[in-house]
Amino acid sequence: MSKETLNAKRLLCPLPVIRTQDKVKKMQIGDVLEVVCTDPGVMQDIPAWCRINGHKVLETITDEMEYTIILEVG
Amino acid sequence: MSKQRKAVALISGGLDSLLAARTIQEQGVHVEGINFYTGFCVEGHTHAIRKKDKATPKRNNALWSAEQLGIKLHIVDIIEEYKDVLINPKHGYGANMNPCLDCKIFMVQKAKEWIKENDFDFIITGEVIGQRPMSQRKDTMPVIATESGADDLLLRPLCAQNLPMTLPEREGWVDREKLHNFSGRGRKPQMALANDFGFEDFAQPAGGCCFLTDKSYSDKLVDLWSARGRKEYDLDDIMLLKVGRHIRPKDNFKVIVAREDGEARFMQGYKKDFINMNCASHRGPLAMVDGAPTEEDLLIAAQLTARYGQGRDAEEVEITIREKDGAERTVTVKPFKGDEIPKEWFV
Numbered sequence: 001m002s003k004e005t006l007n008a009k010r011l012l013c014p015l016p017v018i019r020t021q022d023k024v025k026k027m028q029i030g031d032v033l034e035v036v037c038t039d040p041g042v043m044q045d046i047p048a049w050c051r052i053n054g055h056k057v058l059e060t061i062t063d064e065m066e067y068t069i070i071l072e073v074g
Numbered sequence: 075m076s077k078q079r080k081a082v083a084l085i086s087g088g089l090d091s092l093l094a095a096r097t098i099q100e101q102g103v104h105v106e107g108i109n110f111y112t113g114f115c116v117e118g119h120t121h122a123i124r125k126k127d128k129a130t131p132k133r134n135n136a137l138w139s140a141e142q143l144g145i146k147l148h149i150v151d152i153i154e155e156y157k158d159v160l161i162n163p164k165h166g167y168g169a170n171m172n173p174c175l176d177c178k179i180f181m182v183q184k185a186k187e188w189i190k191e192n193d194f195d196f197i198i199t200g201e202v203i204g205q206r207p208m209s210q211r212k213d214t215m216p217v218i219a220t221e222s223g224a225d226d227l228l229l230r231p232l233c234a235q236n237l238p239m240t241l242p243e244r245e246g247w248v249d250r251e252k253l254h255n256f257s258g259r260g261r262k263p264q265m266a267l268a269n270d271f272g273f274e275d276f277a278q279p280a281g282g283c284c285f286l287t288d289k290s291y292s293d294k295l296v297d298l299w300s301a302r303g304r305k306e307y308d309l310d311d312i313m314l315l316k317v318g319r320h321i322r323p324k325d326n327f328k329v330i331v332a333r334e335d336g337e338a339r340f341m342q343g344y345k346k347d348f349i350n351m352n353c354a355s356h357r358g359p360l361a362m363v364d365g366a367p368t369e370e371d372l373l374i375a376a377q378l379t380a381r382y383g384q385g386r387d388a389e390e391v392e393i394t395i396r397e398k399d400g401a402e403r404t405v406t407v408k409p410f411k412g413d414e415i416p417k418e419w420f421v
Contacts, residue, residue: 014134
């Protein structure tokens with residue numbers, strides 16, 4: 001199992017979702033990806049994308065202007 | 075036991091594509107969604123940028139549609155490839171800079187490539203004859219099928235009964251009798267079908283999903299190309315056309331003035347890419363200068379910046395100007411009065 005981080009700061013939705021999708025394609029089931037964003041829309045969009053594609057959101061963190069989503073590849 | 079057929083549905087996030095996908099799901103076909111991101115999609119961006127839109131949900135409607143349908147959604151970044159569609163549309167533009175017919179042909183062509191790569195059988199869209207003036211007419215819908223290369227692999231479930239039979243119908247993968255015969259701009263049949271399927275909350279569709287159909291946005295894009303002397307853009311260009319007041323006092327420079335805090339926050343991310351300024355003596359907006367301004371031009375930009383701050387009625391205000399390298403200086407200017415700004419400066 002590996003853990004990776006994706007910097008999606010300054011990108012507006014759906015680009016953080018697309019970057020997450022492209023990154024996850026290269027990862028293995030059970031791997032963990034931390035996505036760091038500045039668009040608050042990701043708090044809705046990335047969990048929705050995870051739900052429909054069978055990935056699990058482990059944690060979401062809101063910190064001032066940054067939004068971090070930690071997911072496990074399903 | 076017959077093989078379960080697989081279709082990819084172009085999902086825009088609007089009602090029609092939602093209904094088209096569900097119509098085919100109901101016939102036992104495995105459906106997955108595909109959504110193309112051109113850079114000009116309305117949803118998401120303006121919600122993320124502008125504070126005034128905070129009351130509206132920030133959801134991405136394509137993702138939401140996929141969730142309602144219980145299908146996977148593949149979002150495809152076509153920003154680079156789309157440039158040629160927008161800059162050189164074979165079939166021309168619509169009322170604004172919207173190359174709707176070329177756009178649809180391109181997306182169906184990409185979907186055709188996708189089904190080949192992913193071993194799917196056919197493509198479905200939510201198109202309805204007569205629904206849109208450019209891409210959804212009886213005479214242009216066959217053009218989409220032909221020029222995209224999809225031909226009879228392209229099924230439009232909402233109006234299929236008004237069109238020639240496609241391969242999925244001829245082969246019995248779907249029952250034509252259970253497809254629909256919608257036509258025209260009316261929405262009643264769609265609303266009734268949504269009701270039948272139990273969809274209660276869905277995005278209001280038809281034309282509102284692309285910035286290129288918007289006159290104000292299109293004017294800014296044309297101005298950008300005109301000022302540069304060539305038709306080209308990158309993602310940052312088209313993002314910045316979505317925010318702020320765009321004021322062009324001269325051909326060689328343009329001032330973008332944030333209209334609210336959300337836009338100012340968004341523009342902060344570009345401070346290293348543009349000369350920018352804000353009022354030091356009063357509260358006021360962030361402004362960025364695009365182009366190659368002279369020192370005299372920067373004073374005009376400063377007067378404009380002052381116009382939209384709380385010092386607009388003062389005799390003089392101080393404006394801090396920041397170069398791209400971060401070097402700062404402060405100038406004192408007299409804010410423009412409203413009637414001193416020529417209307418033609420506003421892009």
